[in-house]
Amino acid sequence: MSNSKRLERERNTLITMIGMYCKGNHHGEKLCPECAELQEYALKRLENCPFAEGKTTCAKCPVHCYKPQMRERIRKVMRYAGPRMIYTHPIQAIYHILDGRRKAPLKRQQDSRNT
Numbered sequence: 001m002s003n004s005k006r007l008e009r010e011r012n013t014l015i016t017m018i019g020m021y022c023k024g025n026h027h028g029e030k031l032c033p034e035c036a037e038l039q040e041y042a043l044k045r046l047e048n049c050p051f052a053e054g055k056t057t058c059a060k061c062p063v064h065c066y067k068p069q070m071r072e073r074i075r076k077v078m079r080y081a082g083p084r085m086i087y088t089h090p091i092q093a094i095y096h097i098l099d100g101r102r103k104a105p106l107k108r109q110q111d112s113r114n115t
């Protein structure tokens, strides 16, 4: 799986999960401002992710580049949307589970520190 596909998948999963959470909890036709803010933030983090290829999911990341308040919010979203996604988006859900099982490639971070 190429790097860009991996990130593309993660981007789509984030969008799916935040959308489900907002619909289920904030009941709007489209993303509410609060969830839109979270989505924008999460996608930006992903773009600048130091792990990129082979990364685990953000929820399991040992670094977690989110600021604490945003981290709490994305956790809530994942707790809500994770189990529900198995029914609505089974393929995405399976990838999400598999990606979450990977260990974050910390080695790469150490390598870059040495250069």
Ligand code: SF4
Pocket: 045, 046, 048, 049, 050, 051, 052, 055, 056, 057, 058, 059, 061, 062, 063, 064, 065, 066
């Ligand atoms: S939380 Fe971890 S995996 Fe997610 S974007 Fe930040 S550094 Fe990358």
Ligand SMILES: [Zn+2]
Pocket: 021, 022, 023, 026, 031, 032, 033, 034, 035, 036
């Ligand atoms: Zn919302």
